Amino acid sequence: MSNASELDALFGGSPVAGMGNSDRSAGLIASDGGARVADESDLPRAWQVLEQVMDPEVPVVSVVDLGIIREVSWADGHLQVAVTPTYSGCPATELIETEVSRALERAGFRAPRLERRLAPAWTTDWISEQGRERLRVYGIAPPAGSTSKRSLLGEKDEICCPHCGSHETEVVSQFGSTACKALYRCRSCLEPFDYFKCI
Amino acid sequence: MTDNKNDLIEYLLRLADNAMINGQRLCEWCGHAPALEEEMALMNVALDLVGQARNWYEYAAELLADGRDADRLAFTRDERDFRNTLLVEQPNGDYAVTTAKLFLFDAWHLHTLQALTASKDERIAAIAAKGVKEATYHLRRSGEWVERLGDGTEESRQRMLAAIDELWRFTGDLLAGDAIQQRLAEAGIAADAAAVAAAWQATVEQVFGATNLPVPQPSSYFYLDGKKGLHTEHLGILLAEMQFLQRAYPGATW
Numbered sequence: 416m417s418n419a420s421e422l423d424a425l426f427g428g429s430p431v432a433g434m435g436n437s438d439r440s441a442g443l444i445a446s447d448g449g450a451r452v453a454d455e456s457d458l459p460r461a462w463q464v465l466e467q468v469m470d471p472e473v474p475v476v477s478v479v480d481l482g483i484i485r486e487v488s489w490a491d492g493h494l495q496v497a498v499t500p501t502y503s504g505c506p507a508t509e510l511i512e513t514e515v516s517r518a519l520e521r522a523g524f525r526a527p528r529l530e531r532r533l534a535p536a537w538t539t540d541w542i543s544e545q546g547r548e549r550l551r552v553y554g555i556a557p558p559a560g561s562t563s564k565r566s567l568l569g570e571k572d573e574i575c576c577p578h579c580g581s582h583e584t585e586v587v588s589q590f591g592s593t594a595c596k597a598l599y600r601c602r603s604c605l606e607p608f609d610y611f612k613c614i
Numbered sequence: 615m616t617d618n619k620n621d622l623i624e625y626l627l628r629l630a631d632n633a634m635i636n637g638q639r640l641c642e643w644c645g646h647a648p649a650l651e652e653e654m655a656l657m658n659v660a661l662d663l664v665g666q667a668r669n670w671y672e673y674a675a676e677l678l679a680d681g682r683d684a685d686r687l688a689f690t691r692d693e694r695d696f697r698n699t700l701l702v703e704q705p706n707g708d709y710a711v712t713t714a715k716l717f718l719f720d721a722w723h724l725h726t727l728q729a730l731t732a733s734k735d736e737r738i739a740a741i742a743a744k745g746v747k748e749a750t751y752h753l754r755r756s757g758e759w760v761e762r763l764g765d766g767t768e769e770s771r772q773r774m775l776a777a778i779d780e781l782w783r784f785t786g787d788l789l790a791g792d793a794i795q796q797r798l799a800e801a802g803i804a805a806d807a808a809a810v811a812a813a814w815q816a817t818v819e820q821v822f823g824a825t826n827l828p829v830p831q832p833s834s835y836f837y838l839d840g841k842k843g844l845h846t847e848h849l850g851i852l853l854a855e856m857q858f859l860q861r862a863y864p865g866a867t868w
């Protein structure tokens with residue numbers, strides 16, 4: 416937020432009092448971006464803004480497609496957004512929250528309030544159809560089936576190769592390049608690929 | 615209610631410290647794992663555990679309300695204040711020891727978290743519901759590796775047998791309940807230690823049985839007790855490394 420405090424100085428505000436006041440810096444960023452200050456009637460637009468915020472680790476899927484935006488509402492003159500983490504230790508959680516805030520501020524939503532909501536726990540069942548298709552086109556096999564039918568040890572799923580569509584695939588490792596992915600290999604086209612794990 | 619609150623803090627620190635110390639130990643494999651896929655898997659598991667630890671620490675910190683946050687609880691408490699089970703502080707040894715250690719813990723962890731999803735404490739239930747999905751993958755992976763090493767080569771089997779022999783004595787500490795957990799379990803907040811132990815036994819028998827690994831007799835008395843902060847000599851060394859930065863530069867951030 417160093418930009419915000421620099422702007423504070425330009426506007427003659429006290430740099431000490433202005434620092435850390437997210438309400439104020441958010442307003443300055445918004446006016447700098449040229450967007451008008453949003454109000455309650457802009458709730459549908461907030462969703463449109465969020466649809467443009469991509470997951471930093473899978474940059475073709477938006478946070479809305481991923482199903483981690485649980486609620487968008489208006490209270491006390493502020494937009495409120497409930498975000499749920501994908502995994503307990505997902506290192507992208509803070510980055511996603513920062514990017515969500517910035518995108519909303521740029522669109523004129525002053526000092527949006529983000530809530531990290533743990534319950535109910537995120538499930539890949541919440542990934543939209545559009546999100547699944549985008550994953551597949553990107554080369555990541557989308558989660559197969561529903562989490563409700565999971566068993567404790569070693570259940571075999573049918574995972575389709577995102578490159579050639581073959582069902583002849585095998586798991587290389589249950590853990591891939593990020594917590595949410597497993598590593599697979601296609602026995603038909605021989606290409607390796609990421610599989611977005613069902614949780 | 616005050617008693618209940620103190621019990622709850624104590625129980626949360628056990629859950630947090632188990633996840634934290636296990637995660638920290640696993641990170642020692644970073645750059646040293648026998649295969650790239652294994653390294654990624656171990657680091658993913660470690661990341662899940664550290665994330666879960668943070669969730670438990672944050673809740674404990676709110677109840678403690680003494681100004682310490684999750685980081686302070688992890689990085690500035692002394693060895694005697696740690697409540698983790700002895701198993702997770704043990705050195706990684708060879709890959710069979712690491713695998714056996716993870717499997718014995720994962721089985722306990724999954725059954726514990728499953729029980730906690732029904733906790734009357736909503737915050738505990740929420741953290742557990744998130745963790746149970748992750749722990750399911752952890753157990754599936756470590757269980758498969760126990761089987762793979764158990765009926766791989768003659769050497770891998772010997773190493774797995776030696777690993778079980780080395781670690782089994784810590785399982786008594788892992789499974790034991792105490793008055794604190796008992797009171798919380800009766801209040802519908804904590805997992806029932808005996809029920810978790812029975813489910814753990816069934817999982818261990820299933821996985822060991824798949825490759826004819828003998829299941830040792832239940833481990834009984836051990837002279838140390840992780841829940842009381844009485845640890846093996848390995849924890850202090852682990853903490854010295856884990857806590858160095860915050861001890862040398864208190865409050866450092868980046």
Ligand SMILES: [Zn+2]
Pocket residue numbers: 576577578579580581601602603604605606
């Ligand atoms: Zn293919």
